[in-house]
Amino acid sequence: MVNLMAAWAENFNKHRRDVNVAVTGGGSGTGLTALISGACDIAQSSRAMDEKELKQAQAKGIKPNEEFVAMDGIVVVVHPKNPVKNLTMGQLRQIFMGNVRNWKALGGKNKPIVILSREFNSGTHIFFKEHVLRRGNAKGREEFSARSLLMPSSQAIAYEVAHNENAIGYYGMGYISPRQKVIAVAKDSTSPHLEPTVENVRSTAYPISRPLYLYTNGEPQGIVKEFIDFVYSKEGQEIVKETDFVPVK
Amino acid sequence: MKLRKAKEFVIEKLIFLSGIASVVFVVLIFVFLLREGVSVFKSIGVGEFLGGKHWYPVSTPPSLGILPFILGSLAVTIGAIVIAVPLGIATAFYIAEIAPPRLRDVLKSLIEILAAIPSVVLGFIGWMTLVPFVKSVFGIPTGLTAFSGSIMLAFMALPTIISISEDAIKFVPREYKEGAIALGATHWQTLHRVIIHGALPGIIAASMLGVGRVFGETMAVMMITGNATAIPTGLLQPVRTLTATIAAEMGEAVRGNSHYFALFAIGIVLFVISFFINFTADLFLARGRRK
Numbered sequence: 001m002v003n004l005m006a007a008w009a010e011n012f013n014k015h016r017r018d019v020n021v022a023v024t025g026g027g028s029g030t031g032l033t034a035l036i037s038g039a040c041d042i043a044q045s046s047r048a049m050d051e052k053e054l055k056q057a058q059a060k061g062i063k064p065n066e067e068f069v070a071m072d073g074i075v076v077v078v079h080p081k082n083p084v085k086n087l088t089m090g091q092l093r094q095i096f097m098g099n100v101r102n103w104k105a106l107g108g109k110n111k112p113i114v115i116l117s118r119e120f121n122s123g124t125h126i127f128f129k130e131h132v133l134r135r136g137n138a139k140g141r142e143e144f145s146a147r148s149l150l151m152p153s154s155q156a157i158a159y160e161v162a163h164n165e166n167a168i169g170y171y172g173m174g175y176i177s178p179r180q181k182v183i184a185v186a187k188d189s190t191s192p193h194l195e196p197t198v199e200n201v202r203s204t205a206y207p208i209s210r211p212l213y214l215y216t217n218g219e220p221q222g223i224v225k226e227f228i229d230f231v232y233s234k235e236g237q238e239i240v241k242e243t244d245f246v247p248v249k
Numbered sequence: 250m251k252l253r254k255a256k257e258f259v260i261e262k263l264i265f266l267s268g269i270a271s272v273v274f275v276v277l278i279f280v281f282l283l284r285e286g287v288s289v290f291k292s293i294g295v296g297e298f299l300g301g302k303h304w305y306p307v308s309t310p311p312s313l314g315i316l317p318f319i320l321g322s323l324a325v326t327i328g329a330i331v332i333a334v335p336l337g338i339a340t341a342f343y344i345a346e347i348a349p350p351r352l353r354d355v356l357k358s359l360i361e362i363l364a365a366i367p368s369v370v371l372g373f374i375g376w377m378t379l380v381p382f383v384k385s386v387f388g389i390p391t392g393l394t395a396f397s398g399s400i401m402l403a404f405m406a407l408p409t410i411i412s413i414s415e416d417a418i419k420f421v422p423r424e425y426k427e428g429a430i431a432l433g434a435t436h437w438q439t440l441h442r443v444i445i446h447g448a449l450p451g452i453i454a455a456s457m458l459g460v461g462r463v464f465g466e467t468m469a470v471m472m473i474t475g476n477a478t479a480i481p482t483g484l485l486q487p488v489r490t491l492t493a494t495i496a497a498e499m500g501e502a503v504r505g506n507s508h509y510f511a512l513f514a515i516g517i518v519l520f521v522i523s524f525f526i527n528f529t530a531d532l533f534l535a536r537g538r539r540k
Binding site: 026027029030033036037052053056111112113114119120121126139141143145146147148149150151152156159160163164166167 | 303304305306307308309317376381384390391392393471472475476477478479480487489497498500502503504505506
């Protein structure tokens with residue numbers, strides 16, 4: 001996600017040489033926390049602000065304004081040599097909660113499953129937890145298995161999956177590469193297994209897709225408004241496509 | 250005359266200020282840690298925090314048990330020490346007593362270079378080389394384990410252990426060595442019966458400082474120990490250390506909630522443990538000097 005923002009910032013700078021957009025990564029929680037404490041003008045987030053954050057923002061006199069700027073599909077990946085290629089949401093849930101621990105149970109080799117997850121601050125982590133483990137119920141109690149490896153970045157997950165036949169991980173569509181194999185996911189055992197293609201994500205037929213937001217303090221004004229307008233512009237949405245996310249306009 | 254006195258007065262005070270500045274900073278840091286960290290104990294008990302087995306800080310209600318991280322730090326540190334201490338002491342003896350002078354200089358500067366490599370670079374190299382190596386050698390599901398971290402950290406602790414041990418060995422009075430040789434002891438007998446006893450407090454202090462370095466290391470550890478929050482039962486498992494937990498989660502923790510306070514409380518735990526490690530090292534260093 002930080003890739004997308006960096007690309008927007010870079011191209012925006014080509015139009016407005018006098019404006020310098022500083023982009024910092026760290027996860028949606030990091031961005032929203034920064035917005036609440038007034039440390040940034042725009043916070044990018046792959047999840048909507050939760051009640052707690054809204055309350056905190058209110059207490060600090062910040063009025064969060066939400067802009068829906070792109071879509072992203074969360075991709076589940078395994079090593080290219082792993083024979084498993086289709087999984088249902090139910091199976092993913094069992095894997096990431098640590099209930100299924102061997103690939104054999106899923107039609108693979110007799111090998112242990114190594115679960116790769118993102119850190120707690122990652123929007124991807126939270127989205128995956130709420131959407132897959134908790135089946136959309138944000139108040140659920142399901143958690144990732146404590147045995148899952150908390151990786152510091154999507155890049156780290158991509159690297160480990162590419163080098164470890166036992167690993168399964170997830171990341172945003174932007175990271176898809178031939179060094180990892182994308183799993184086709186089905187909503188339930190009666191639905192078809194779908195790959196996270198642009199069409200499937202935009203139509204939300206692919207079960208693990210999510211919106212990407214930009215948050216500002218109040219209605220965007222001045223240079224912030226210019227930036228948001230740029231993001232919605234044809235050029236801005238073209239950049240969305242180039243960085244492997246799905247445009248909204 | 251008066252001017253000179255005034256000048257001396259000012260200079261004296263300036264030196265005094267810089268002298269106590271670091272002490273003041275340490276105290277301020279500790280007070281700050283305490284103030285922020287103690288709040289977590291309003292929501293959970295000390296025992297529940299230190300002995301709790303689950304860490305789900307952003308769930309409602311959160312689970313804030315740091316036992317897995319304490320054990321993780323311990324596992325990585327013990328592993329690193331088992332590797333680094335014997336290797337470091339042997340190297341120190343070689344450099345101080347056996348190596349020819351020219352080789353000694355080369356070795357010493359190489360070790361200094363090792364100390365100057367930023368930990369994130371070592372972590373990166375470890376991730377690319379050590380992790381796959383450990384995975385294939387032991388035939389384990391993943392190479393991101395406490396053991397990989399131990400090997401990496403052993404490398405980071407080595408320069409500290411070697412250079413302080415070497416100093417300790419060099420400061421063993423010459424008469425001890427000459428006396429031993431005059432009594433007919435061989436070089437090896439002199440080394441392991443006489444010199445090692447004279448240098449022991451310094452060597453122990455060197456090892457303790459090495460422990461401190463390992464225990465407080467963050468970046469490299471975060472990259473290669475796998476960061477699983479389960480209680481480790483062996484060295485060949487993914488673990489997460491206390492330091493990595495703070496580094497990975499501080500950015501996101503919302504100011505003022507229990508997760509934020511818990512991270513500061515982990516800071517207190519780290520501070521106390523590091524304090525004891527350094528204190529022990531100082532005790533041994535002081536004992537070495539008195540001899």
